[in-house]
Amino acid sequence: MSPHLAFRKLELPTSLTRRSDHFLEGWDANGYDSLKFSFGLAGVEQNGNFFWVNTFGYIFAVVAFALLMLRFSNMFYKHARHLTILSNPERQGYWKLNRSSWWPWLNRHVFMAPLHKKKHNATFQISSAIDNGTLPGRWHSCLLVVYGALNLAWCLALDYSLERKSVVAALRGRTGTLAALNLIPTVLFALRNNPLISILQVSYDDFNLFHRWAARITIIEAIAHTVCWLDNTANSEQGWSAVAAGLRDEGSYGYGMVATCAFTFLGIQAWSPFRHAFYETFLGIHRIMVLLSFIGLYEHLVKHGLPQVPWMHMIFAFYIFEWVARFTWAMYYNFGKQGCRVNIEAMPGEACRVTIHLAREWTPKPGCNVHLYIPSIMGPHSHPFSVAWAYPPNPSSKEHKERSLSQLEGGITLSSPHMQQRTKQISLICRARTGFTRTIYEKACEQPNKCFEAMGFIEGPYGGYHSLDSYGTCLLIAGGVGITHQVMYIKHLLAGAHNGTTATRRILLVWSLPDSESLEWIRPWMDEILRMPDRKKHLRIKLFITKPKGRIEQGNSESVKLFAGRPNWKTLLTEEMAHREGAMAVTCCGSGGLSDTVRAAVRPLTTEGCVDYIEEAFSY
Structure with a gap:
C-alpha cells in the first residue's frame, strides 16, 4: 500500500498528505494502522466536539444576556431614583428602605460575600514569604466552579465502549477543540478596552480574575491534548521514534508542541508569587510568550486545515484592536504641538505627586484611573494609578476662550452642573513601594528641590463607571x-x-x-x-x-x-x-x-x- 492510499483511507486533510511523504518513508501498512489514531482524524469525534462548542456558546450567550438585563434593570432603578429625588432632595425617606426581600438577601449572601469568612482582597499567603494572590468572592467562585465543571464534563463525555486508542484520540480532539475555544474568552477578558466593562459596569479587576482562570483551563486542556497525542504515538509499533519523526518532519505537530510549551510556561510564570514579585519582568515575558503561543497554535491549525482557524482570526482581531485602541488614544492625548510633560515631586510619607500636562483636553470622571508610562525609568511598561485631581483649564488658553464663547452663546455657563469639565492637567499620588514607584521617589529625593521632569505619557482613562448621584x-x-x-x-x-x-x-x-x-x-x-x-x-x-x-x-x-x-x-x-x-x-x-x-x-x-x-x- 502506498503512503498516499494509507492516508486517503484515514481521511486525513490533503495538506497533511502532501507534507508527510518523507515522514512515512520506510513504514509498512501495519505501521500506518498503528498510527492512525495519532496522525489522522480516526477516533476524533468532530460532531460531538462541535455539539459541545455550540452548547458552550449558547450558555455563554444566556449568561451574558441575563447579566446584561440585571445590570440594565439596576441602572434604570438608580436613574429613576435620581430623577425622582431631584424634585425634592430634602425628602428621601421612601428610598431609605429596601423594596424587596430577595435582592438584599442575594446581595448580602452571594454578590458581596467572600468565599469563606471575610477574606477576599487580602492576599492568601502560604507563608510570610509567598504571596499566593487573592481568593475570589462567593459569586465569582460559583461562576468559576460551573465553568470548570462544564469543561471537565465535556472532556469526559466520550464513548468508552471503543478501544483504548480510539478513546484517547477522541479525548485529544475534545481537549484540543475546547482549548482553542476557551482561548477566546481568555483574550477577551484580558483587554483593557473590553466594551463589556463599560456596558456591564464591571471592573477590569473582575474581568482579569476570569482571564486568569480561563487561561488556566486553556492551558490544562492544551497539555491534555498534547499528552493524548504523545500517548497514542509512543504506544504505536514505532514507539518514541514516531514521536520524534512527527515533530521533526510534520510542521503542524512541531508548531503544536511550541504552542503547548509556551502555554505551560505562561501558566508557571503567571503563578501569583512570581507575578507579584517581578511584575514588570513578568509582563514583558508574558507578552512575548503569548504571541509565541498564538503563532504556534495558528500554524498548528492552518497546516492541518482544521475548522478552528476562524477562532484564531477572531482572537487576532481582538488582540490587534486592543493595541490599536491603546496606541491611538495614547497618541491623541499625549502627542501634539506641546507634547506631554510629567512632573514628579517627592512628598512626605514616601510618596510622589505626579502631575501630567497633556497635549489635548480630556474629560476625567470620578473614580477613573490611568496607566502611566515613563520610558526612561521603566521602559515599555506602565503602572495603574487613580486620578486624584483634575485642574480646571487655563482661562487664558485659546481652547478655554473658544468653549466659553460657544457656551455663553448657547445660554450655558461653564458652571453648568450638567457639563463635565475638560482638562489638560491631572495629578496622581504614587506611594513608594517597590519597582517603579520606589525608583521615581528616590530619584525625586536626590534632586535639590525634590522634583524632576521626565518624558512620559498616560493611557486611559479607564474605570469611573460607578455613579453616586442617586444616593442621599x-x-x-x-x-x-x-x-x-x-x-x-x-x-x-x-x-x-x-x-x-x-x-x-x-x-x-x-x-x-x-x-x-x-x-x-x-x-x-x-x-x-x-x-x-x-x-x-x-x-x-x-x-x-x-x-x-x-x-x-x-x-x-x-x-x-x-x-x-x-x-x-x-x-x-x-x-x-x-x-x-x-x-x-x-x-x-x-x-x-x-x-x-x-x-x-x-x-x-x-x-x-x-x-x-x-x-x-x-x-x-
Whole structure:
C-alpha cells in the first residue's frame, strides 16, 4: 500500500498528505494502522466536539444576556431614583428602605460575600514569604466552579465502549477543540478596552480574575491534548521514534508542541508569587510568550486545515484592536504641538505627586484611573494609578476662550452642573513601594528641590463607571494612598448638592492614614474642597492616624475631626446608617485587609436598608 492510499483511507486533510511523504518513508501498512489514531482524524469525534462548542456558546450567550438585563434593570432603578429625588432632595425617606426581600438577601449572601469568612482582597499567603494572590468572592467562585465543571464534563463525555486508542484520540480532539475555544474568552477578558466593562459596569479587576482562570483551563486542556497525542504515538509499533519523526518532519505537530510549551510556561510564570514579585519582568515575558503561543497554535491549525482557524482570526482581531485602541488614544492625548510633560515631586510619607500636562483636553470622571508610562525609568511598561485631581483649564488658553464663547452663546455657563469639565492637567499620588514607584521617589529625593521632569505619557482613562448621584448618603472610605480614588468624588458630589443635580445630602469621608505627614499629599486639593459652597452643610471628614508620632490635636471644627488609632468600622457604619438620608452608598479604596473588614461591616446592613457597597482594587 502506498503512503498516499494509507492516508486517503484515514481521511486525513490533503495538506497533511502532501507534507508527510518523507515522514512515512520506510513504514509498512501495519505501521500506518498503528498510527492512525495519532496522525489522522480516526477516533476524533468532530460532531460531538462541535455539539459541545455550540452548547458552550449558547450558555455563554444566556449568561451574558441575563447579566446584561440585571445590570440594565439596576441602572434604570438608580436613574429613576435620581430623577425622582431631584424634585425634592430634602425628602428621601421612601428610598431609605429596601423594596424587596430577595435582592438584599442575594446581595448580602452571594454578590458581596467572600468565599469563606471575610477574606477576599487580602492576599492568601502560604507563608510570610509567598504571596499566593487573592481568593475570589462567593459569586465569582460559583461562576468559576460551573465553568470548570462544564469543561471537565465535556472532556469526559466520550464513548468508552471503543478501544483504548480510539478513546484517547477522541479525548485529544475534545481537549484540543475546547482549548482553542476557551482561548477566546481568555483574550477577551484580558483587554483593557473590553466594551463589556463599560456596558456591564464591571471592573477590569473582575474581568482579569476570569482571564486568569480561563487561561488556566486553556492551558490544562492544551497539555491534555498534547499528552493524548504523545500517548497514542509512543504506544504505536514505532514507539518514541514516531514521536520524534512527527515533530521533526510534520510542521503542524512541531508548531503544536511550541504552542503547548509556551502555554505551560505562561501558566508557571503567571503563578501569583512570581507575578507579584517581578511584575514588570513578568509582563514583558508574558507578552512575548503569548504571541509565541498564538503563532504556534495558528500554524498548528492552518497546516492541518482544521475548522478552528476562524477562532484564531477572531482572537487576532481582538488582540490587534486592543493595541490599536491603546496606541491611538495614547497618541491623541499625549502627542501634539506641546507634547506631554510629567512632573514628579517627592512628598512626605514616601510618596510622589505626579502631575501630567497633556497635549489635548480630556474629560476625567470620578473614580477613573490611568496607566502611566515613563520610558526612561521603566521602559515599555506602565503602572495603574487613580486620578486624584483634575485642574480646571487655563482661562487664558485659546481652547478655554473658544468653549466659553460657544457656551455663553448657547445660554450655558461653564458652571453648568450638567457639563463635565475638560482638562489638560491631572495629578496622581504614587506611594513608594517597590519597582517603579520606589525608583521615581528616590530619584525625586536626590534632586535639590525634590522634583524632576521626565518624558512620559498616560493611557486611559479607564474605570469611573460607578455613579453616586442617586444616593442621599455617601460614605467614602480610604486607606493610605486610596484617598486618590475618593477626592474627585467629593468634589463632584459637593458641586452636585449645591447645584441640585445629585441626590446627595450627607457625605462622610473616612481616611485611615499612617501619619499626619501624609495629609500633605492632598492638602491643596482639600483646601479647595473646603472652600466650596455648602461644604459644611453636606461634608464631614474623619481622619484616623494609625501610627501617630505625637499627640493628636482635635481642633474646634465640627466637620473635620482627627483621631488616633484605627477606626471601628462596625460602630462607624452603624452610626451612619442610623442617620442616613435616602439610599446609602459605601465606597472603599485601600489595602485588601481594609476592604475585607469594611465589607464584613457593610453586609449585615444591606438587609436593614438600601445600602450598596462599591470597592476599588488593583489586584493584577
